[in-house]
Amino acid sequence: LLVLELNRNQYVDFEKLCIGAFKPVQGFMGERDFQNVVDNFTLSSGEFFPYPILLDVSDKNVALVRAASKISLFFESKLVGYLEPTEVFSTDLKDAATKLYGSDDPKHPGVNQFLKLHRHFVAGKVTMVERALFDFSQYEHLPEETIHFFQKKGWKSIAGFATRNVPHRGHEYLQRNVLEHVDGLFVQATIGEARPGDYTPKAISTAYNFLIDDFYGNNRAFFSCFSTVFRKAGPREALLQAIIRRNYGCTHFIIGRNHSGVGSYYTAYAAHELGRRFQDRLGISIFFMHGPVFCKVCNDVVTEKNCKHANIEDCIQELNGVDIRGLHARREEIDVNLVRPQIRSRIEGERLLHE
Numbered sequence: 001l002l003v004l005e006l007n008r009n010q011y012v013d014f015e016k017l018c019i020g021a022f023k024p025v026q027g028f029m030g031e032r033d034f035q036n037v038v039d040n041f042t043l044s045s046g047e048f049f050p051y052p053i054l055l056d057v058s059d060k061n062v063a064l065v066r067a068a069s070k071i072s073l074f075f076e077s078k079l080v081g082y083l084e085p086t087e088v089f090s091t092d093l094k095d096a097a098t099k100l101y102g103s104d105d106p107k108h109p110g111v112n113q114f115l116k117l118h119r120h121f122v123a124g125k126v127t128m129v130e131r132a133l134f135d136f137s138q139y140e141h142l143p144e145e146t147i148h149f150f151q152k153k154g155w156k157s158i159a160g161f162a163t164r165n166v167p168h169r170g171h172e173y174l175q176r177n178v179l180e181h182v183d184g185l186f187v188q189a190t191i192g193e194a195r196p197g198d199y200t201p202k203a204i205s206t207a208y209n210f211l212i213d214d215f216y217g218n219n220r221a222f223f224s225c226f227s228t229v230f231r232k233a234g235p236r237e238a239l240l241q242a243i244i245r246r247n248y249g250c251t252h253f254i255i256g257r258n259h260s261g262v263g264s265y266y267t268a269y270a271a272h273e274l275g276r277r278f279q280d281r282l283g284i285s286i287f288f289m290h291g292p293v294f295c296k297v298c299n300d301v302v303t304e305k306n307c308k309h310a311n312i313e314d315c316i317q318e319l320n321g322v323d324i325r326g327l328h329a330r331r332e333e334i335d336v337n338l339v340r341p342q343i344r345s346r347i348e349g350e351r352l353l354h355e
């Protein structure tokens with residue numbers, strides 16, 4: 001049996017295919033699905049899907065993969081599952097990148113990552129033998145587990161919130177507003193390859209479980225982690241996140257300002273625009289949320305929809321996750337208007353960021 005050793009990102013996509021996180025996609029995509037998704041956001045079956053799920057193969061393995069009827073998949077030297085290859089194809093990565101990212105600028109980190117893929121891809125159904133464990137796996141759940149959990153709680157409407165951050169007041173504003181409209185909130189922290197300066201899963205989960213237990217209360221919210229590939233694909237990634245939350249049992253998904261933003265490659269509400277274009281086909285409703293920022297005049301967290309000062313630079317303090325992460329990193333004083341001081345002290349003892 002041919003053996004392929006998966007890298008971390010390939011493993012994570014393999015695992016998500018197997019547990020149903022990418023439904024209706026259940027295997028690595030072939031050329032028809034790939035091209036249709038890139039061109040039309042649509043699988044060959046006619047269903048919506050915003051981003052191709054691919055397994056690239058190095059040039060030296062192409063002939064072996066073509067000849068194989070079944071492939072053993074290894075991750076960190078352990079057998080994790082099998083692939084039954086149906087097709088090997090190659091593509092013009094630059095053309096696909098332009099369509100997926102709206103740019104072929106190699107300085108765009110998502111484009112850069114995509115262009116580094118080998119240009120051959122193997123398609124086929126996958127089956128899992130064993131899940132690999134990460135140091136945060138105790139915080140991660142399967143779709144069937146969260147669906148069961150929501151049913152047990154009696155939640156009929158659940159809003160998904162994707163984050164990579166320790167919560168600041170802006171996140172809290174969005175979540176509390178949405179809790180006015182749904183039975184439950186599902187905060188799912190996306191955990192990519194550990195990079196220096198990212199929050200650790202422990203810091204995010206400690207902060208969120210504290211916020212949920214001691215502030216939101218009444219069993220209205222649930223926190224979990226989601227190991228994933230950071231595709232840095234802007235609006236397309238936002239809609240992929242929505243599809244994933246649908247598969248975890250959510251009825252709604254929150255898309256905010258600069259959602260899945262990458263530098264200045266997309267406008268602040270590009271993900272809203274794409275979400276509105278496809279909202280009838282997503283199978284999940286979107287909360288299109290604005291702002292928020294802290295307004296010094298209103299002395300409150302506001303958005304441009306409910307505060308006349310929100311676009312006046314002197315009146316506002318941005319609630320920018322990246323800047324706040326820097327303050328956490330340097331263990332500097334953080335304005336109580338930006339981060340709830342109790343959350344700050346709660347995570348004070350944790351290793352906050354990857355080094």
Ligand SMILES: [Zn+2]
Nearest residue numbers: 295298307309
């Ligand atoms: Zn104001």
